[in-house]
Amino acid sequence: MATVELERKEAPVKTSLRPSVPGWAKDYSGLLIIGLVLFIAIYYYGDNRYYLTILASIEASIITATGLNLVAGYTGQVSLGHAGFFALGGYMTGLLVGRVATTINANGENWIDYMYVRGKNLTAADRAERDGVLNNFNTALLIALPILLILTAGIGGFLWLRYQKAKKQPPHLHYSFWSNPYSLFRLFASLVSIGLLLLILDIVGLTVGFWIFQNLWAAIILGGTVAAVFGYALSLPALRVKGPYLAMVTIAFGIIITEVSNSKTLEPILGGPSGLQRIPFPISERNPDNDLLLQPGSDTGATFQLFQTNLILLVGVGVALYLVRNFVRSRWGRSFIALRENEIGASSVGINVYRMKTLAFVMSATLTGIGGALNAYSYGAVNPQSALLDRSISFVTMIILGGIGTLYGPALGAIIITLLPEFLNTLGKTNHTELLNAGDYIWIILFVAAVAGAILLPHRYKRLSGVFAGVIFLYNIPEIYRILSGLTKPLNPNSPEANYGSDFSPTIILPSLYGAILLFFLFLAPEGLGGYIGRFINWLLPTRSKIAYASVVGAAADASAPVAALPFNCIRPDHSDILKTVSVTRDFKGLRAVDSVEFNLKRGEIHALIGPNGAGKTTMLNLISGLYPVSQGQILFKGEQIDGLKPHEIASLGISRTFQNLQVFGDMTVLENVMVGFHLSTRQGFWSSLLGLPRVKTEDSRVRAQAMQLLEFVGLADRAQARAKDLPYGYQRLLEIARALAVKPEILLLDEPAAGLNPQEIGDMDRLIRKIQAEGVTVLLIEHHMDLVMEISDEITVLDYGKKIAEGNPSHVQNNQKVKDAYFGPEVMLDARS
């Protein structure tokens, strides 16, 4: 204990040499820097149409990459169909505000023109017609609004009453989303608030006078919503099972979008291969008589509007990054990472893994759809090309280059990858009179040296050398392709055109470059640029919250009353039956692992489940915690049937567990592991987490303090900032116990907590289990260390070949002949041998 104190005091001294900043300041400054750089670039290139187009594309890509990162980085599932959502958003914009260039009726206008009267050269009559439509709309709104308000109030009131009534009743287990009054009420409230927001935006838009500006909101919302709906539909088949299914289904989705938008039959609506064109800028009303993209004369006006569109996109980038930042730093983001690290572990603390994955995917699709909608505005067109697989791959390349699972890395990646074709363009066509020039030889020598270094150098420098070789290779890919093309083309000195590589244009090797970048970062720099920059910044400016944790520990120790504040359900151990199994059976393909086992768990006792290897103990635990379905029989918790429930539902009832094969969240810190355990008792909602409301921060720091106390309780407080997978085995067991206690369980299931511990640690474990019991938690324990079992158990159940062979207190079980036979073999055999 003394050494622990010493370390704790020393830690702040070491870090105080460098200025420390709180974590959130670092987060937001990243956002500010990205925003500022883009802002300056937009102003600097404000009169250059070409650069503005590239900048707009960068901004749309940042929104998309940030969205994709939610799925690929935080929940660890890769999607190869995000270009599909991107195109979907674009087509929504195109259909809503754009015009179809292909089919034109007798009057020289197509039907979308006719419907919307937008974007073409407006005559006075057109304007009058449009204003008439607008006036009608306003009148309709005036009539509809009161009716809508009354209806809303009625439905809201009804749902609220239902919710209040449901709160008084005991919690029901089998609520689905649609039958749960709570979730319904929340959904309704969310819809109403979105509606109000839209109304306000609309009124603002009308007042300011950019009436087409409203289309921007409509397009963003429609693009986002349609993408979200498709994302949800895709998550049904793709996310229920682990494996390559999501990648497959998303590829298929991209192809569906490409084929449908390319289709001849739908050409009148979607424009076929050439897509929807001449989409006006969102603020086009400023300059209504220009047909923006097509008339060369209106170039200045169009550039100014592109500049405005860029600013709108920049606001979009800022909002998207801000919301995603808040979200991933909240309990929601923590549970995303938790399920990426370990799905079983995540479900054991009450996280509904499937629902969380769906949420991440839908959020990601929504952001991508919005990115696509905005992109269509800035390009003024959308076509089937935007749904191609190569584009999806380029989105994934952005996040892998930028740093998968980092907050701002994807934005960095989006900037670099979007600029890549421009970089290739600047290379242009080169004139080479020799196949290999002097520069090539130097590169080849450097490359060979770097590869040799990667193989021969001592381990420390291997990676560096490999990275060096990789960079040389990446840089020279255009040159390699030029040489390849030069190899086969004979040089004709008489023709001025003919030289090595004259017919090679660097832009066609773009896909190869994406591929090489992917391989380079996956193999040599898996953290991505963002990851390494983040590490450098952390080294330069350590996060202050580390010291804050230390002071939390100090405070807890000083207050010397941590027990009262510990997050336990303090229920008096009245020795009533809390868990009951009724002839529970589990078959695995002909093997009966558990055979009609019955036992009762009494509140407040320590109950051990023992038996030789393969007796079915862990299977029994898996049945109780819902990992396996029961083949026959029933499991009752406080009189209610719980078999058939999912693991996360069982955790939510107050049964949590640890695992024989540890299921910690390896890449999270010890403290974060325990904080994830509080998932069920934290109540920060989706919207408040997204907006980063103050109460979210309050709850977060409360949870952090409680998690710290739990770590103190199990004796891991001084390791709070270590990465879970770096902990020694025994400490990981303690961590799992702390995490399971964070669920505030009434029953704690411990699967071989003392496995692999030394005698002293077993003694500690003994004390810890007794401490847990003293807090009123019922313990069901599987253990092979008989000393420990006999010492602490109130009751023991013995299993052998799936059947219960004995039950009772330790001394009773110890003298049971069947138990002796099971463990040591029948006595007859012993006799025979002696």
Place this chain on the structure above:
Amino acid sequence: MIDTILQIIFGGLGNGAIYALIAFGYSLTYLTTQTLNFAQGDFVMIGAMIGITLAENWSNDSGILLPTHRLLWPLFVAYIVAVLIVAVLGVAVERLIMRPFSAGLSVSWIMSTVALGIILRNLAETLWGHEAMVLSPAVDGQVKIGDNNIYWQQILNIAVAVVITGLLFLFFQRTRLGKSVKAVAFNAQAASLMGINVNFIKMLTFAMSGGLAGLAGLLVTPAGGLNGMDPQRGLSISITAFAVAIVGGLDNIVGIGVAAVLFGLLGQIISSINSTFQDLQQAILFVLLILALAFKPTGLFGRQLVQKV
């Protein structure tokens, strides 16, 4: 009417045969390593391209390979060499991508093989150009069934797929090696304790998977007469084959066979309705796939997975 049906059946079975060969490749590697090669489609294309380069009197307009490099080997030799080269590529994928990344997130191996795929595709486009190149059929000519002319190659493809399915079945049931593969699939750790060289088995399945992809490429190129092979076509065939593997169940050879026939026939039926449906053939198939997976997440014939804790 009967002619249309015959056409659908032969066309469907012919396509199904190709899907099955590629899908077996996905299944084999998934069984032993729980990974699969997203560059499989490009392996299909590379197999065909190598075959063409070695055996054909080819020409191209936009690639950097010039017809002066023609080799004009016998078709049979070119087949063997092409299949072997793609099998070696498969081994390289196992050794260089799957093994280092087997422990981490699936993003790593998925994106590495995807990256390999785009590089191969881009390389092929640079070498051979983006126009389709034709390969002369292994068995020339057509046979008249009813009023339909069916290419002999089509029938050969069906026969090859049936034979390969049978051989795979025998391989798993009868040979020591096949049983080792099954053992590794069931529990790699236990298998290695029984003296099975797990790494060798994994490499073997990747070699088989690559070889099957190469063979599929060589068979599909001359199948419909003058379709030929271009750098993008392998990808589009293999994505349908991927769907077949998933609907059939990644761990179920027979299921994949059934699903391949199903997909082949459905594709033909859809495209025989009218030109709209023909345009949207793949889209409709994939919508059906997504619906099927929504109800049976592990495929129509896949087993329910039980995770060990």
